[in-house]
Amino acid sequence: MHLNAPLAITLLLGAVVHAAPAPAPQDSAATTSVASEVTTTTLPDGATTTLPVAASTDTAVASGQLDDLAAFALTLANSSVAASSKQKRGGCTLANLSIRREWGTLSSAEREAYTSAVNCLLAKNANTPSSLIPGAKSRFDDFVGTHINQTMTIHYTGTFLAWHRYFTWSYEQALRNECGYTGTQPYWNWAQTAQTGLETSPIFDGSATSMSGNGAQVSGEGDVVLGGGGGLPEIDLPPGTGGGCVTSGPFKNMSVNLGPVSLGLTNGSTISNGDGLTYNPRCLKRDLTTAINQRYANATSVVHQILKPQEIYDFQMTMQGYPGSGDIGVHGGGHYSIGGDPGRDLFVSPGDPVFYLHHAMIDRTWWIWQLLDLKDRTGAAGISGTGTFLNSPPSPNTTMDTPIDLGYATSPIYANPTYKMSDLLSTTSGPFCYIYL
16 A cells, blocks of 8 residues: 555654653563562473563663573473474474574674675565565565555554564565575564663674664764654654764665655654655665663563563553553664664664564564463464554454465565464464574
């Protein structure tokens, strides 16, 4: 579909208005600084382990809590796949199970293999017909264009998490099947970069083994302003330490071809290029902002995201930020930590290759949460919402039978790019067979 950009921007900004100054995650009444508040849980092999019941306000402690939750999820996932392998042949088994890992744990050769595959997608011709998306010039652009066209039906909707799970997996498959990549999709652990700082992390240090570094420094930047519509208060996000074209690493010469549609600038304004589908080549820009990472996507934020919500509606709204809550969630925290163009554009954000590491961490967080109550959270009870952004305009509820179609983003080797929601709720069923380490 073609978007009415002014309407889309109005809806987008309306979703992040803030009725009060945002309290720091560590000040939330739903968290605790008492590391001893734990629950004892029995593992499938009969052993017991302890898990936290609430996020610690101490981010160092919360980082350990996150490790414990991830280890527990890994144990349960392995046990579930092993049990399934005994019951039936084929499908996802321990023999073909893929493991996604954090970027910093990959070897230099593994990181370079990944970025080389991304550059391969950037060099390949687009599959999308120019009559549909004139500006899509590369295979990489097929994914960006698909995201632009579906933005208003995949955010603040019942399909948000599953759509992006399928989208990230499809990108991973394109790297593997079309560019010879033999690894898996890595993820960006925001909790780690909140501690170390973005620019010194293996992801953003600008080396040959990074995902490229910051943009060139632009002086005199102001705040990025969210909200402010309808007489409601706005929120000001600080600028980062870059702002200009990325100057180092594997993507320093990359061209962003599509957009912008709703790009927040550091003078408080927002710009667009119509529906964002025409050819508009420009450099990749970043404005890395560790302060945003530390504020919205630190270890306490991530553990709170996993432990506090008990129902899927609360989980996905907390992740994206309840309108008026003063929080943009870990989802917004990651995107606005990257900043720049297209990082601050909800529609065009996949135009920065680090998008897929960010959404792999979104998926990992959901994966951990699902494994804390696997049956309910991978079934019908794990779906809530409608098919439109904050149900505007009103639309039917998302169900297990709701189709997810990525169109030309899907690899041509797959005859049918459409799956139902029921196929996408588990990382070890449907088209998927992966877990996180």
